[in-house]
Amino acid sequence: MMDFNDDLENWMGNLPQELKMIPIINLAIPGSHDAMSYGIKSNAPIAPDAEPIVATLNKFIPCIVKRWAVTQRLDVIDQLKSGIRYFDLRICMKRPENKFYFVHGLFCEEITESLEQLKDFLRTHPREFVILDCQHFYLFNPTDHCMLSAELNRIFDKKIYSRNVSQLKDCTLESATGNGKQVLIVYRSDACVNDRFWLSQDWPTPWPNEIKVKKLRQYLDESIAQRSPDTGYVSQCVLTPTVRYIVPRFFSSLRKTCAKEVDKKLTDWIKLQTPGIFGTDEKPKSNVFLADFVDIQDSHFCKIVVGLNKKILDQNNSAQSSPSRKSN
Template structure:
């Protein structure tokens, strides 16, 4: 699985990257969140107002904020090639941190792990989606972008026509990293969010999620990338009603059957899916990664018919 892009048939490696089925992780770095993690600036207002109760809130928040249980290297080795990232600064601390209601891993270490993987996997490509930024002004953005450049350097793929960008072309040019930057910055190596739409269902109701995924795929612009968020999202009131339960028990496990039923009905290629993301990608021996990657075989099967 760690070399799945490298081992794709040449005909698939020549396809636009946006026509391949690519597995991704939702809130990719939450594996590092623990009961000792501090409340982060992306936590919603009711939590911010109750921050003085942090010692009591944190153990509950961990159960609802942690969406992955394996680190970035394990995710890469399992086939994950899209990473969903939320970045923030921390008062009194230098540098940047990944967040999801609570502070998670330091950015530097995670980026180095990804770089180390790419250095030994020349035919593999990763998509880093910098989704949200918190407590970051112009100066902090410049520092963060400099960190990306210092870490990945010439491996970063500049913006170009996505319909012409394939694994073959990226490998030939020594490019391995696509950086999506969902802000107003317009550096030529940062891909604006509009190049990779990522519609969000924002529901805990499984039929609504599946309907949302199908409707948005039908509306997809096939000259762009596309992220299908195959996740259920609890709001704060849902969490309060189920305070003694967890994201896993209420949103992850109940979705498993419907998630795989939906994935198996999809196909890659023109007018197909592109990036699909999930919580807890390691469940059932990384079944999610395998199911998504296997969609690429349907392209070959269709061409033989």
């Protein structure tokens, strides 16, 4: 059997049939934090999610603010080719243009082009499946939510795995891609509840809000212990720097100080995690892992996460080979 991470561009399609029959909420899936922040250009305007002091700093040292706002180097296609199948999205309505932009401290790109590129990837990779997590919304009114909902439906159309079809535990790679469904959309706003998009409670993504890896690791352990067997789950393997933390490190960057620290010190924790099905009386297992700069060390993070799926096969094989008890 080939290594699962030999061909990250097609890793889902290359999984053994046994794993394609397992719910996607029980697979190990690599995800990108603030996935579209690669689109931040030089002199990008400040976004509404930024703290007030960041707006002041951006007037004088925009290049440094950008270093701390960008969380990904790879564009959406290269992230997909690296194995990313879960995208954390932050969206803002920009006026007077009345267009939707991705944001993270600064404005990134307008949403249409990158989402169309993602759709094109899925068209040429019919056995792959992605989760789009519309995580935060800025400067939205109810009409804006309706507009964004319509745009997402327009772009992905029949590829959407709808909430009204079945429960999450019924969504497998086999059942979804076999019927042409390749996109699951989580929409974290009560302003847009429809039968196609999944809700916040369907895919919890607790935020650690830590700047030390030791505390991050503790938070991840404590949080996953509360996971329900009927939902998806995101382990956010990211550090969150405050302005107070950033100021003395102005001339560094998020990549150098935080992302590489996580890659260095949290990799062993990720390797210890186990995906797979579990019951209400069993220890919860992992699902999505979210990271900054997923390209570090030649997509090292993605390879590790995808490789975790071997543990499911190992467990199944071990269970099958165990001698059964003979009845008296």
